[in-house]
Structure formats: structure tokens, C-alpha cells
Amino acid sequence: MAEECQFDINLVGDSLAMVALGYEDTNEIPFEEMLYHIKLVYRGNKKSFILADLPFGSYEKSHEQAIESCIKMVKYGKANGIKIEGGEENFDLIRKITSIGIPVMAHTGLTPQHHNVMGGFKLQGNTKNQAIKIYNDCLSLQKAGAFLILLECVPNKLAQEITNKLSVPTIGIGAGPYCSGQVLVMADVLGMNNNPHQPKFVKSYENFFEKGVAALNNYQNEVKNNQFPLADVHGYKMKSEVLNELKEYTKLL
Numbered sequence: 001m002a003e004e005c006q007f008d009i010n011l012v013g014d015s016l017a018m019v020a021l022g023y024e025d026t027n028e029i030p031f032e033e034m035l036y037h038i039k040l041v042y043r044g045n046k047k048s049f050i051l052a053d054l055p056f057g058s059y060e061k062s063h064e065q066a067i068e069s070c071i072k073m074v075k076y077g078k079a080n081g082i083k084i085e086g087g088e089e090n091f092d093l094i095r096k097i098t099s100i101g102i103p104v105m106a107h108t109g110l111t112p113q114h115h116n117v118m119g120g121f122k123l124q125g126n127t128k129n130q131a132i133k134i135y136n137d138c139l140s141l142q143k144a145g146a147f148l149i150l151l152e153c154v155p156n157k158l159a160q161e162i163t164n165k166l167s168v169p170t171i172g173i174g175a176g177p178y179c180s181g182q183v184l185v186m187a188d189v190l191g192m193n194n195n196p197h198q199p200k201f202v203k204s205y206e207n208f209f210e211k212g213v214a215a216l217n218n219y220q221n222e223v224k225n226n227q228f229p230l231a232d233v234h235g236y237k238m239k240s241e242v243l244n245e246l247k248e249y250t251k252l253l
């Protein structure tokens, strides 16, 4: 579907852990499962630029570990670039990854992999110190070589100030309309999961969950009421001479 509507970028986000795999947070997804999903996104969509999240645990130990993960995502997953959560602490790492030919999208503001130290999934950058920190992080991330900067769950005006200052594009999720571009989790756009709580920044354009339940119930009811399958419509006819031979044969048993 994403290939069909020609999005500029397809992000294979680690939120797939929660929206597609049933994990409780993004930190649970193993690197191999991210890689598996990058591969299948590529196989289904060869035309788009594919970015992928470096999952929790696949890059923090050392630059060597991070580079090995990035190379696997590009070499085997066919990702065109990677996304990494964090601020200026990633400066050297982003330098290194971009220097080997892998475009890096930085991700700051609310960084879900850090939810345990952030006290949950909360708006970021709403105090003077936080706002200045995020602003400076973005300058630093651009200087390190990030070609895109993702801003998650920050006030509209902070995203606007940052977007005006930077020369690389900002991509927002919960960062208001003044970013250079937008991203949203596809499962949220389509309403695939029956989420009791959605972040304020989500807009669902469809309710695939409701439509899916209705379709499955329809099927079940038709089977129970002998409305599906219909012999003439969904079944296969047997040649009459074969049927006669079969009956001859079974009579003898």
C-alpha cells in the first residue's frame, strides 16, 4: 500500500514491536526480528527509500557493535539508511556511520527507547532547559552529519524554531505542522489496532480493526448458516463418468 501511494520514505520503525508483534515496549524487539521486517518491507516495496530504526541493544555497547548492526541492516535488510534515537551523545557515532556511506536520521524529543528514564511517554521540551537542550541537540546532530532530524512529541513552536534554524529537513510526529515533513505509524493511520489510548498526535484515517472484525464475523455467520461456500460458485464439479466409476468402486467395498 505504501509503495502504491509513493511515500517519500518508508520507515521500518521499532514501534512494530508494539503495533504488530505484541511486545509491551519497543525495547523488547530483538535485532534479528527488526532485520526480518526490514527484509520483508523491501521485498514488498522495492521503489521507496527505506529507513530503519536501530533497535534498543543493537548499538549502545560500542561503535563496532553499532556499525555491525547498521551494515547488516543495509547489506541484508536492504535499508537505504538508519535512524538512531538520542541527542548530541550520538555525535561521534553519527559521524562514523555517515562516513561509511549510510545516511543517518537522528531522532530526538521523545525517544521511546528511553521511556524508563523519561517517566513514560511524555511531551518533551516544555521547560526552558529541556527546550534549549533539544534545540542544541538538533544543531549538534546536523553537524554530525544527520540528513534528517525526527522530532517526537515536542511543542509546535519548538519544532518551528528548530526547523527554521536547521538546513536539513525536520520530520515531526507530535511536533506540529511547522516541520519540513511528517511521519505517523501506519497501524495508527489505518486504525489496525483497537487501541484504548492513543497519543494526542495520532489521527486515524480508517478503522481497519472494526472492518476486519466485521468481515471475519460475516464469514463465520455465512459458514454457520450454510451461505458459504456455495457449491456452484466456490466449489469444483466432478466429471459425471468419474463420479459413476467412484460409486461403482465404493459399492464393492
Ligand SMILES: Nc1nc(=O)c2c([nH]1)NC[C@@H]1CN(c3ccc(C(=O)N[C@@H](CCC(=O)O)C(=O)O)cc3)CN21
Residues within 6 Å of the ligand: 015, 018, 019, 026, 110, 112, 121, 122, 123, 153, 185, 187, 188, 198, 199, 200, 201
Ligand atoms: N501505535 C503506536 N504509535 C506510536 O506513535 C508509537 C507507538 N505505538 N509505540 C512507540 C512509540 C510510543 N509513542 C507514544 C506513546 C504514547 C504517547 C502519549 O500518550 N503521549 C501523551 C503525552 C501527554 C503529555 O505529556 O502531556 C499524550 O497524551 O499524547 C506518546 C508517544 C510513540 N510511538
Ligand SMILES: CC(C)C(=O)C(=O)O
Residues within 6 Å of the ligand: 012, 013, 014, 015, 016, 053, 150, 173, 183, 184, 185
Ligand atoms: C514513530 C516513529 C518515528 C518511530 O520511531 C517508530 O515507528 O518506531
Ligand SMILES: [Mg+2]
Residues within 6 Å of the ligand: 013, 014, 015, 026, 053
Ligand atoms: Mg522508533
